Amino acid sequence: MTTAGDGPSPLAGQVAWLGFLGRRLLGLLVVLAFLLFATFVMVRLIPGDPAVVILGQNGTPDQYRAVDHLLGLDHPWPAQFVDYVTRALRGDLGESYVTKQPVGEIIGQRIGPTALLAGLSLAVVLLLSVPLGMAAAHLTANGRRPRVEVAWTTMTAVFGTIPQYLLATLLVFVFALELRLLPVAGMQGWRAVVLPVASLAVGPTLALARIVRLQVLDALAQDYVRTAESKRLPLRTIYLRHVLPNILTTALTVGGLLFSSLIAGTIFIEQIFVRVGMGSSLIGAIQAHDYPVVQADVLLLGMIVVVVNALVDVLLGVIDPRTLATEG
Amino acid sequence: MAFLRALRAAPSGLVALVAMVALLAIAVLGPILLGRAANELDFRSVAAGPSAAHPLGTDQLGRDLLARLLVATRLSVGMGLLAEVLAYAAGIPLGAMSALIGPRWRPLLMRAIDTMIAFPGLLVTIYLVTILGPRLGLLGLAAGLAVPGAFRAARVVSTLSLSIAGRDYLAAARLVGVRTPRLIVRYLVPNMAETLITSFAVGVSFTIVAFSGLSFLGIGVQAPSFDWGRMLSEGVNSFYETPAAALGPAAFIAAAALAFAYAGEALARAANPRVWTRAPAARTTAPAGSPAAGGGSGSEETLVVRDLTVRLGGLEIVSGVSFGLAPGEMVGLVGESGSGKTMTALGIARLLPATAAISGGVTLLGRDLETMTKPELARFLGTELAVAFQDPMSSFNPALTMGTQLTEGARRHRGLDRRQAAETAVARLLEVNLPAPRRVLREYPHQLSGGMRQRAMIAMGLMNEPRLLICDEPTTALDVTIQAQIMDLLARVNREHGVAVILISHNLALVRQNCTRTLVMYAGRIVEDLPSERLLTAARHPYTRSLLAAVPDLERRRGERLTTIAGQPPDLSARPSGCPFHPRCPLAQDVCRSERPPLEASPDGTRVACWMAGARVPA
Numbered sequence: 030m031t032t033a034g035d036g037p038s039p040l041a042g043q044v045a046w047l048g049f050l051g052r053r054l055l056g057l058l059v060v061l062a063f064l065l066f067a068t069f070v071m072v073r074l075i076p077g078d079p080a081v082v083i084l085g086q087n088g089t090p091d092q093y094r095a096v097d098h099l100l101g102l103d104h105p106w107p108a109q110f111v112d113y114v115t116r117a118l119r120g121d122l123g124e125s126y127v128t129k130q131p132v133g134e135i136i137g138q139r140i141g142p143t144a145l146l147a148g149l150s151l152a153v154v155l156l157l158s159v160p161l162g163m164a165a166a167h168l169t170a171n172g173r174r175p176r177v178e179v180a181w182t183t184m185t186a187v188f189g190t191i192p193q194y195l196l197a198t199l200l201v202f203v204f205a206l207e208l209r210l211l212p213v214a215g216m217q218g219w220r221a222v223v224l225p226v227a228s229l230a231v232g233p234t235l236a237l238a239r240i241v242r243l244q245v246l247d248a249l250a251q252d253y254v255r256t257a258e259s260k261r262l263p264l265r266t267i268y269l270r271h272v273l274p275n276i277l278t279t280a281l282t283v284g285g286l287l288f289s290s291l292i293a294g295t296i297f298i299e300q301i302f303v304r305v306g307m308g309s310s311l312i313g314a315i316q317a318h319d320y321p322v323v324q325a326d327v328l329l330l331g332m333i334v335v336v337v338n339a340l341v342d343v344l345l346g347v348i349d350p351r352t353l354a355t356e357g
Numbered sequence: 358m359a360f361l362r363a364l365r366a367a368p369s370g371l372v373a374l375v376a377m378v379a380l381l382a383i384a385v386l387g388p389i390l391l392g393r394a395a396n397e398l399d400f401r402s403v404a405a406g407p408s409a410a411h412p413l414g415t416d417q418l419g420r421d422l423l424a425r426l427l428v429a430t431r432l433s434v435g436m437g438l439l440a441e442v443l444a445y446a447a448g449i450p451l452g453a454m455s456a457l458i459g460p461r462w463r464p465l466l467m468r469a470i471d472t473m474i475a476f477p478g479l480l481v482t483i484y485l486v487t488i489l490g491p492r493l494g495l496l497g498l499a500a501g502l503a504v505p506g507a508f509r510a511a512r513v514v515s516t517l518s519l520s521i522a523g524r525d526y527l528a529a530a531r532l533v534g535v536r537t538p539r540l541i542v543r544y545l546v547p548n549m550a551e552t553l554i555t556s557f558a559v560g561v562s563f564t565i566v567a568f569s570g571l572s573f574l575g576i577g578v579q580a581p582s583f584d585w586g587r588m589l590s591e592g593v594n595s596f597y598e599t600p601a602a603a604l605g606p607a608a609f610i611a612a613a614a615l616a617f618a619y620a621g622e623a624l625a626r627a628a629n630p631r632v633w634t635r636a637p638a639a640r641t642t643a644p645a646g647s648p649a650a651g652g653g654s655g656s657e658e659t660l661v662v663r664d665l666t667v668r669l670g671g672l673e674i675v676s677g678v679s680f681g682l683a684p685g686e687m688v689g690l691v692g693e694s695g696s697g698k699t700m701t702a703l704g705i706a707r708l709l710p711a712t713a714a715i716s717g718g719v720t721l722l723g724r725d726l727e728t729m730t731k732p733e734l735a736r737f738l739g740t741e742l743a744v745a746f747q748d749p750m751s752s753f754n755p756a757l758t759m760g761t762q763l764t765e766g767a768r769r770h771r772g773l774d775r776r777q778a779a780e781t782a783v784a785r786l787l788e789v790n791l792p793a794p795r796r797v798l799r800e801y802p803h804q805l806s807g808g809m810r811q812r813a814m815i816a817m818g819l820m821n822e823p824r825l826l827i828c829d830e831p832t833t834a835l836d837v838t839i840q841a842q843i844m845d846l847l848a849r850v851n852r853e854h855g856v857a858v859i860l861i862s863h864n865l866a867l868v869r870q871n872c873t874r875t876l877v878m879y880a881g882r883i884v885e886d887l888p889s890e891r892l893l894t895a896a897r898h899p900y901t902r903s904l905l906a907a908v909p910d911l912e913r914r915r916g917e918r919l920t921t922i923a924g925q926p927p928d929l930s931a932r933p934s935g936c937p938f939h940p941r942c943p944l945a946q947d948v949c950r951s952e953r954p955p956l957e958a959s960p961d962g963t964r965v966a967c968w969m970a971g972a973r974v975p976a
Contacts, residue, residue, distance in 0.1 A: 056468065056472075060472055067484070071484060071487065071488060074488045075487060075488055075491070076491045076492055170711070171710070171711040171712050172712070183369070186615075186618075186619070187615065190562065190611075190614050190615050190618050191611050191614065191615075192566045192569075192570060192610070192614065194570055194573055194589075195607045195610055195611050198589065198593060198603055198604070198607045199604075199607065201596065202596070202600055202603070202604060206596060206597070206600065213596075251751065252746060252747075252748060252751040252752040253751065253752055253753055253754040253755070255708060255746065255752070256744075256746055256752045256753065256754070256762075257754065258708055259706060259708055259743070259744040259746075260739060260765060260766035260769070261734075261735040261736070261738050261739030261766070261769075261770070262739075262765060262766070262769055263735075263769075266765070266769070270757070270761070270765070271754050271757070274754075274756035274757065275754070275755070275756050277756075285475065286474070286475055289475055289476060289477040290477060292477050292480075293477035293478070293479035293480060296479065296483075296574070297570060297573070297574065300573075300574055301593065311483070312574050312575065312576065315483070315487055315576055316575060316576070323487065327480060327483070327484055330477070330480055331476065331480060334475070334476060334477055334480075335472075335476070338472075338475050348756070
């Protein structure tokens with residue numbers, strides 16, 4: 030009857046948005062604080078005296094004490110923690126016990142290649158898994174092509190379960206040793222990136238595609254798809270406009286989780302393909318008892334995951350307005 | 358036996374189960390039988406390829422690779438099991454706590470668990486192993502591996518307990534006085550066991566992979582101990598000379614990962630075959646038969662349905678339905694749930710699931726749908742026919758704005774641009790009395806009330822000015838006042854647009870008041886067809902009359918019992934012989950039990966399918 034109030038979108042929506050963003054930001058800060066605390070505690074809990082690591086077994090007590098003083102280890106823990114946090118916020122993460130290089134510098138050199146590896150892999154995963162899963166769903170909808178379905182389920186199950194380091198081993202054997210198509214290891218040129226990215230991305234891609242297929246089949250059975258069909262829209266529109274947004278939530282949620290396994294995977298992949306990066310830095314530092322580097326690597330890899338997950342959360346809120354309304 | 362049968366139904370699960378048992382046997386027996394052979398140095402064949410004496414070859418010190426792999430099984434699988442046991446020992450209490458903690462703190466705890474799960478487990482493990490490893494050795498490794506697993510386990514347990522706690526049978530058990538400990542043992546645990554078995558086995562698969570990975574990186578097992586991961590990293594170093602030294606451990610790790618991951622599922626399936634048995638996939642049978650011949654000229658009628666039959670999953674759910682619809686007529690299709698009314702409507706609209714087989718003819722506005730090509734059909738039905746679905750909550754796409762959903766049909770079929778389509782949508786929304794239509798177009802379905810959604814659904818149906826509107830239970834989910842408003846709206850739309858309406862409802866009173874004609878369906882067939890105004894006085898089928906008697910009305914005296922129809926609608930897979938209504942019919946005679954009555958037309962245009970049509974119902 031009335032058209033009054035036919036104005037801009039209500040303020041309530043924006044308030045809900047701000048509240049949602051605020052909660053996510055708060056959560057992110059809490060997790061980052063926890064990460065700082067955990068990495069701080071780590072170095073203090075590792076058995077063995079840092080001074081001994083630095084000086085070896087043959088230092089004098091005075092020398093040991095001098096190193097402790099230099100590292101601030103003669104202060105009480107709370108003071109040390111405050112010091113650690115304020116330094117970390119300034120970007121000062123200490124210096125390597127082994128090379129005496131500032132840790133920030135070490136990380137600066139190594140984060141690029143790791144980011145490239147993880148970013149490329151994530152792009153492959155997201156770009157391939159959704160179309161693959163949709164195609165598989167379309168081909169096998171309504172119980173059609175049962176053989177394709179069995180092949181698909183088996184393939185995605187096997188590759189979704191096999192860890193990245195095994196796949197890497199297998200790919201190196203086939204493509205580098207037997208077929209000699211690609212380099213075994215190293216960082217020279219784009220061809221050296223192919224096998225590492227494939228090792229990282231194939232498993233998550235198929236795992237996600239498997240979920241996408243099930244989600245698409247689920248969406249196709251929903252009432253709203255029948256409504257869309259009642260409007261006689263072309264198949265393309267039904268899949269891309271009506272189905273895709275409804276599976277994106279799950280795809281992104283799972284994609285976020287897979288990203289954290291991608292990050293973990295880079296540790297192996299850098300080791301196998303002898304690449305410079307955060308992962309190889311972390312493993313090397315653990316073996317050399319180079320704790321400031323271990324601490325900073327764990328902190329940074331953790332931060333990347335946490336921040337990406339927070340971004341995914343916000344993105345989910347953008348894509349699916351119901352998240353704002355339903356969750357507390 | 359049922360156990361074995363369930364396993365045989367899924368051969369991959371059986372393979373996984375056998376592989377898992379074999380791995381466990383090797384873990385127990387390997388070191389006993391081959392412990393010596395695994396450390397024997399054969400200097401004559403160092404880093405050798407496969408041979409008769411050494412099936413997989415030897416390592417750099419001349420030790421037999423196969424023997425070492427088999428011996429290493431104990432450490433690799435054992436650590437996987439130990440770590441997962443620790444994980445569940447910690448995860449079950451944590452998960453139970455998050456379910457019991459109460460709604461105030463639960464979201465916080467759950468969020469913390471989720472955050473930990475989202476964090477890379479390997480990083481947590483590396484962190485813990487760095488701290489604990491030097492002090493505790495293998496136990497430290499196991500603990501480090503267990504922590505990510507513990508959060509996964511907690512997540513599973515809390516989700517399970519929360520979902521089970523909300524189930525009806527638990528509430529029912531509590532109501533009849535079953536005590537809490539008994540409740541947990543008899544109801545909670547059996548219902549969780551299945552999922553827990555699966556998730557535990559999958560967890561073992563995870564931890565075996567993670568543990569091997571740690572050793573592969575050189576921060577797991579230290580020499581002289583060896584596991585698959587250490588062997589893999591040694592093998593990779595000599596990949597050129599002896600590929601088998603790397604591929605062997607890789608194969609074992611992969612096999613163990615797959616075996617545990619899928620054996621768990623197989624075990625759960627075997628423990629509860631009911632849940633996992635897949636219903637036989639319904640096959641699409643080719644549309645049977647050609648459209649039935651004849652059936653009147655029908656050129657002046659909006660819709661002519663001839664002998665429409667729908668089969669789904671081997672059952673005939675609509676059987677030979679025929680009727681016509683004059684322009685602007687409003688016809689009610691009534692019947693109990695399962696009588697086939699919705700399937701008849703979907704059959705007319707060509708919206709049946711792909712697994713359904715349809716035969717018979719549908720002519721809309723003089724055009725036989727059977728003869729049209731796919732693009733023609735899309736355009737024709739997209740403009741001339743609209744369907745307003747039952748549940749407007751689930752029938753609108755939750756991820757799209759109302760504007761997108763209202764306008765897309767008009768944009769597709771009538772070539773309107775965004776502006777024109779939006780203007781049309783605003784006009785239609787105003788017509789169905791939705792206030793603030795421009796805002797509604799920007800909103801998502803969940804932001805509207807049920808009544809508003811139903812109005813919007815009807816407005817959406819009117820977008821292309823169709824000649825036929827099918828409304829499937831448009832008011833079922835709404836309260837009575839809104840129900841009346843929607844019916845008024847439909848009547849007005851019917852009048853003003855001259856659109857023919859098929860109103861599907863189980864509510865005979867609603868149909869009687871709003872429709873010119875009433876079609877009564879029973880067990881997939883039309884059993885009576887008559888003008889609504891004559892329902893009360895001239896209904897001749899006993900089923901129609903008992904439906905009328907079951908309608909509560911104001912004249913009925915208080916205290917007088919509401920009539921119900923005895924018995925159940927027939928099970929379509931076991932249709933009674935003769936007239937499908939005879940088991941419930943007070944008038945049933947021998948002929949009703951043996952022969953199905955045809956739907957016969959009277960001179961006055963009404964139709965009825967009953968041998969005893971019009972006979973007095975005994976008191």
